[in-house]
């Protein structure tokens with residue numbers, strides 16, 4: 001099967017390489033020509049525009065930063081909608097606003113182009129290993145048809161409802177991840193300030209009830225002072241903004257999410273927007289005038 005893949009960033013590059021390894025033929029596009037060259041060297045063919053990608057394939061995967069990027073690439077001038085024939089399927093794996101997914105799907109439906117929203121969790125390490133968690137919204141029959149394709153990049157692929165449900169699920173994921181990193185940061189700063197080695201605290205608690213995937217992935221980054229993304233604070237601000245917007249629309253209250261959003265915005269003001277979201281620890285460190293690190 002020939003697949004289009006648009007967006008070869010931190011996540012899209014390893015995901016596209018896993019599709020090549022699984023035997024799919026790929027037509028790829030990104031603004032970053034270095035990323036394109038790397039995936040072409042692994043066996044893909046490059047295209048010059050999204051409409052050119054769409055003209056050569058039956059399925060197009062997008063892995064772009066946010067709603068405006070997906071709208072531009074799919075519906076804009078030279079976009080997917082201009083090159084795709086009726087029956088083509090767009091699988092948007094970016095994390096975008098659920099409302100935007102529904103709007104893009106409705107515009108595509110006017111040309112009989114189908115869509116799934118299929119955002120992912122697991123970060124760069126799981127994108128490389130092909131063990132991402134994929135959460136999918138859209139027609140169940142289309143989900144079933146493309147389950148194997150998605151599974152070749154993932155450890156789990158779960159259909160959570162109609163179009164937009166994938167991104168609602170991803171917002172729930174992002175709330176949990178943000179609050180977990182905040183809790184971890186708060187705890188490690190407390191221990192450090194109280195004179196206990198944070199590395200020993202991590203070793204002591206990781207097997208207990210406080211242990212988590214977030215603690216395993218992010219505590220070592222804080223202890224090593226390694227804030228290379230990973231997942232940028234800027235992108236997490238985007239997700240929390242989408243979560244807060246969605247919560248207002250549906251009448252849910254997210255007081256902890258709102259608090260962590262303010263912390264992330266303060267870090268962006270301190271020029272940490274491009275740092276990994278584990279740099280949330282720096283917010284607490286600044287308040288407590290202490291640094292969490294291995295002794």
Ligand SMILES: NC(=O)c1ccc[n+]([C@@H]2O[C@H](COP(=O)([O-])OP(=O)(O)OC[C@H]3O[C@@H](n4cnc5c(N)ncnc54)[C@H](O)[C@@H]3O)[C@@H](O)[C@H]2O)c1
Pocket residue numbers: 006007008009010011012029030031032035063064065066069072073093094095096120121122123124230231232235
């Ligand atoms: N990084 C993570 O750990 C992670 C994990 C899960 C989900 N996500 C989500 O996945 C999506 C992608 O994240 P990422 O970290 O790979 O971002 P990234 O910024 O590394 O990659 C985005 C890519 O899209 C390309 N791009 C942007 N606009 C384009 C356009 N108009 N035409 C062609 N290419 C264009 C960029 O050049 C870049 O290579 C985001 O929605 C993010 O929230 C990221």
Ligand SMILES: O=C(O)[C@H](O)CO
Pocket residue numbers: 095120121122123173174177231
């Ligand atoms: O779940 C994840 O992979 C991170 O929170 C980035 O989206």
